[in-house]
Amino acid sequence: MSVKKQFLKSKPVCKVTFEVSKEAAQGAKEVYLLCEHNGWQREPLKALKAGHFKATVNLPTDDKADFEYRFCLVKEDGSEVYDNDWEAESYRPSPMGGDNSVVSVAE
Template sequence: MSTKKQFLKSKPVVKVTFEISAEAAQGASEAFLLCEATDWAKEPMKKFKAGHFKTTLNLPTDDKADYEYRYCLVLEDGTEKYDNDWEADSYRPNGSGEENSVVSVTAS
């Protein structure tokens, strides 16, 4: 998985695009992003013909200088598979003995 950040000058948000490669998706028919910024609701990811998935979230930066949002992935193909992003900014314990990926955004 990878993330791309686009800092907007017109709004106090960072557009973060999350992508799961076709190889990492392992033929899944659906994928979801779980993120602290969305109260851990399953955010559907769009599947592309090449087998990869993408979704974009607007993460706010207007209350303080630094934000860190925990997130993880769910691949659904009859079973759920939680996986961390190997390219995450950092990792934080999730209370279940595992870790969640963290994306950091800083107001520019």
């Protein structure tokens, strides 16, 4: 899993690309990003031919310094597995148990 950031000079936004590798996807047919920036609503990652998944979202930089996120992997049988970013900048305890990944949007 990886996160790439691009800070925009024209507005207070950081374009963040979330990528889940084929290995990390664990054979999932769908992968969703759940992030506090949109109230933890599922955002689908696009499945790519090489077996990995990718999505880019705009995170505001004038609201807060970082955002928590997780991934939901949907298996062929419809079961769901929640996982953190293996390479996250940091982790924070989740009120639902376990930890959430954290991405910083402070320059």
